[in-house]
Amino acid sequence: MNKREAKKQIDRLRKEINTHNYHYHVLNQPFIKDYEYDKLYKKLQDIENQYPDFITPDSPTQRIGGQPLAGFKTIEHSVRMLSLDNTYSEEEVRDFDKRVRKQLVKRVVYEVTLKVDGVAVTLHYRNGVFELGATRGDGVHGDDITLNLRTIKSLPLRMLTDDQELANIEVRGEVFLPKKAFVALNRQREEQSMPLFANLRNAAAGSLKLLDAREVAHRGLDIFVHTVPRQPGPSYHSHYDTLLRLGASGFKIIPHIKQCQHLDEVFDYINEWRNARETLEYEVDGLVIKVDDFKQRERLGYTIKSPRWAIAYKYPARQAITQLQNISVQVGRTGRVTPVANLNPVSLSGTTVSHATLHNDDEIRRKDIRLNDYVIIEKGGEIIPKVVGVVKERRTGKERKFIFPKTCPVCGEKLVRLPEKADWRCVNSSCSAQIRGAILHFASRQAMDIEGLGYVLVNNLVDLGIVKSLDDIYRLTAATLAERERMGNKSAENLIASIEKSKAKPFKKVLHGLGIPNIGINASHLLVEAFGSIDRVSKAKHEDFSEIPGIGEIIAQSIIDYFKNKKNRQLIKNLKQMGLCFVHKKSKAKQFLAGKTFVFTGELANMIRADAQAQVRKYGGHPISAVSKQTDFVVCGANSGSKYDKAKKLGLSIISEKEFLDMLEKGEKG
Ligand SMILES: [Zn+2]
Structure with missing residues (x-):
């Protein structure tokens, strides 16, 4: 293949791949098999590798790239990025309509769209190629998050149109995390003992703030384009039509847009989605009502805070009332004790709810929540519902104040509350709730990956006192295991083999497996790379940590605290003797091709x-x-x-x- 042919091939392959991307990620209607797609992609990659001069940023192979950034550049928005007025009241929607009609006299068409709970971004295209993307920021200035946005597969790096009026357009949209991706992300964070995201919006925002685009690419973000801030050209009058045209040009535009001539239609549409939105795979918290005509928008103009031609109607948060039966407390792996409300089961937005979080002791007192109270529970974007308040009118006198236990419900040790902290903790490191949690974490796939060491067995071993700490795992014998219920000789031997195999796990997995608070797999990786051995990690001082990018004060303190504890130091000594790896082995292949x-x-x-x-x-x-x-x-x-x-x-x-x-x-x- 000569250069000219290569260029032709590259152009053809890119076009083909972009079209497939569009069908897969935007329309959700792929028409080739994954492996066929992979083949095309590989082929493009090969030719590009051979002719690197032809690699351009809009190539589908270049979505994820670059080194982690030190920080985001600030950019100034060419059209201010204002938030919309929003309301929970239908009356205010009527007032909005009255104001609009008074100013316009002429007939008005509204464009009504779903309001997706995500993060607003703006995207700039030049000659049909995605050039710059930014967050809203304060409306005047935002962060340049171009690299992160490029990783979103439904965002076209190049438009599928030659329409010159659209070629240099600015569009705005909402980056969101689908519900499924959110659940998966939080599950993964839980395994890695990282703080969970409270809701979908936080998860999307947190992901867009990552400085390493390669990591963003794994989050499963998606984007809906919903706004064109400026009339693209003389042939575009209606915003609605512009969006449809963009939809055909490769953009994933907000679904279920509707044009409404009358306010009654708008309200019908609001009602239509009130419950139906539960069935969508993304979070919708209301509808946006906008004047459709670009010229009319111009005439209506802006207030200092928001456009006069649009309003967002938000559905009231989904709430239900039910009786609180009792409050139980759970002890986590780190000893944190959390109160959970046990409720009379009640139906709330499509699911039956029988538990809700109460966060902590202070929260219960602040809201004056008593046993037998009728409580209001709410489910926002959060997966676990929360108790937002008490229906005091329904009190009968039979309610009792909840007294937070003074001792650990599992081991009986006195609970401790550190100054300025809201949580009670069990600090007994031999508390079986914590041992059980610690062992399950140690054996998890992200850490030592010990197959067969599951919940029931661990519970049993901890209850019987056979396993009291992590090193006891390596003292287990097939004979002891075979005595356990539902454990045959064969599975006992398999488990021993898999425990033995875990000794070969690399240092970073071992470090993660220790379950030091705040040390997830990422932090473990960074620490291992920086220090190389457990001896150096254990002796590190604050200033040693501050030099490692990605390691903050919380992690540093966590490590220092961990190694202050004599029991922990002994545990590591024991695990070392058992043959676990506490040194970073750089897998250095022999460099026999050096310089060739x-x-x-x-x-x-x-x-x-x-x-x-x-x-x-x-x-x-x-x-x-x-x-x-x-x-x-x-x-x-x-x-x-x-x-x-x-x-x-x-x-x-x-x-x-x-x-x-x-x-x-x-x-x-x-
Ligand atoms: Zn305890």
């Missing part, structure tokens, strides 16, 4: 080119794309073209794919 340059050409039969290049790098060599006198090896696959000819002319050593693989094998052994 490789060019790959033609089609390889046994591996894709990117993998072959990765192998070269692994052993210290450099894959390059152009053949020159300095090239050490030219690896030729089937249908090698001009590079083969050139290599021959220059008298370079030309080897086959098989010879290349032999070289690797010999080097590895050698």
Whole structure:
């Protein structure tokens, strides 16, 4: 393939891939199989690797890239990014309509859209290519989050249209996290003992604030485009039509838009979605009502805070009233004791609710929540409902104040409340609730991945006092295990094997598995990279931590506190003796290709080119794309073209794919 052909191929592949992306991520109607898509993508990647000059930022291969940022640049919005007036009252929607009609005289058409609970962003396109994206910020200035936005697969890096009026457009939308992705993200954070996101909006906002776009790409964010702040050109009068046109140009526009001539239609639509919104896979908290015509919008203008041509109607939060039967307290892995309300089951937005969180002791007192009270529970964007208040009118005199237990409900040890902290804690490190939690965490997939060490068995082992701390896991024998209920010889042996296997887990997994508060898998990774061994981690001082990007004061303190405790130091000593890994082993392959340059050409039969290049790098060599006198090896696959000819002319050593693989094998052994 020559350069011209390569360029043509690249253009064709990009177009094809962009169209498939659109069908998959925007329309939700893929028409090719995943592996066929992957094949196209790989092919594009290969040609681009071969001709890196042709790589442009709008290529579908370039969505995720770059090093983590030190911070976000501030940009100034060309059209202020105002928030909308919002209201819970239908009366205020009527007033809005009256004001609009009074000012316009002419007939008004409203564009009504769902109000998705997410983070507002603005996107700038130049010549049809996504160039800049930013947060709302204070409405005048926002953060440049272009790299993070690029990772959202439903956001077109290049529009699928040649319409010149749209080519240099600014559009605005809502970045959101689908409900499923939210649940998965929080589950993952729970496993990694990281703080959970309270609701979908926080999760989306938190994800967009990450400085590493590669991490953002894993969050599962999505975007709906809902606003075009300026009339794109003379042929566009209606905002509604503009959005539809954008929808056909590759954007994921907000679904279920409706044009309404009369206010009655608007209210019908509000009612239509009141309950139906529960069935959507994203969170909708109201509807947005906007004057549709661009010219009319201009005439209505803005107040200092918001446009006069739009209003957001918000549905009241979903609440229910039910009786509080009692309050139980739960002891977490870190010893934190949380009160939970046990309720008479009640139906709330499609699910039956029988528990709600009460947060902490202070919260119960502040709201004066008593046993047998009728309480109002609310479910916002949150997954776990909360008790927002008491219906005092329904008190009969049979209500009793709740007295927070003074002792741990599990181990009986006196609970402690640190100054200025709202939580009560059980600080007994041999508390079985904590041991159980600690062991389940240690054995979890993210940590030591010990298959077969599940909840029931751990409970049993902890209750019987067979396992009192993490190192006891390594003292278990097949004989002890086989005595447990529902545990045959075979599964006992399997579990022992899987415990044995866990000793080979790398240091960062072990460190994560220790369950030190605030040390999730990411922090473990950073600490391991920075310190290299547990001895150095345990001796680190505040100033040593402050030099590691990504490690904050909370983590530093957590580590320091952990190693102050003699029991913890003993535990690590024991685990070391058991053979667990407390040193960071850099998997350094032998650098037998050091300094050698490789060019790959033609089609390889046994591996894709990117993998072959990765192998070269692994052993210290450099894959390059152009053949020159300095090239050490030219690896030729089937249908090698001009590079083969050139290599021959220059008298370079030309080897086959098989010879290349032999070289690797010999080097590895050698
Ligand atoms: Zn306890």
